[in-house]
Amino acid sequence: MNMHNPAHPGEILKELVIEPLELSITEAAHHLGISRKTLSKVLNKRGAITPEMALRLEMAFGKPNAAHWLRLQNAFDIWQTRQRFAEIQVIPFEICHAI
Template sequence: MARMHNPPHPGQVLREYLGDMTVTRAALQLGVGRVTLQRIVNGVAGISPDMAYRLGAAFGTSPELWAGMQMQYDLYRAARLKRPKIVRFA
């Protein structure tokens, strides 16, 4: 999988998918709490595998689409962290 340059948080993409639908209505249809969904849309929380399946079913997409966006976002952020030099295993 090619890494995207500064990928958006998946919540931003979800906001676009929701269109005019309120977070409250979407949360009800997804069977999750409004606060849970609001945290994702606001970029405070990530998309779990369970949520990826729910979103896939709701939008007719694959759960891999949502999980993949989260993974790209997480890997991009992790690549920016300072870490000690790691010696390769022999």
């Protein structure tokens, strides 16, 4: 299944959580217990949603839960990596299946 270019989870966080709540990056970072710089990196697509960050988001905002944030990050990461498919050097195993 070919997937389209998924949005970075930081972009989703910004547009669907931070902006509707009219939070500043400083306010949101304070509630999340992280630095403004760390949150800014995520919101500006220069940082990833880690398992710890996903849990912090769940604790601070409730829904969506931590697993959802990690699925978004995983989809983004896989798509980005597939764009470099030709650069990845792998020799596949030839596995024979017994009948």
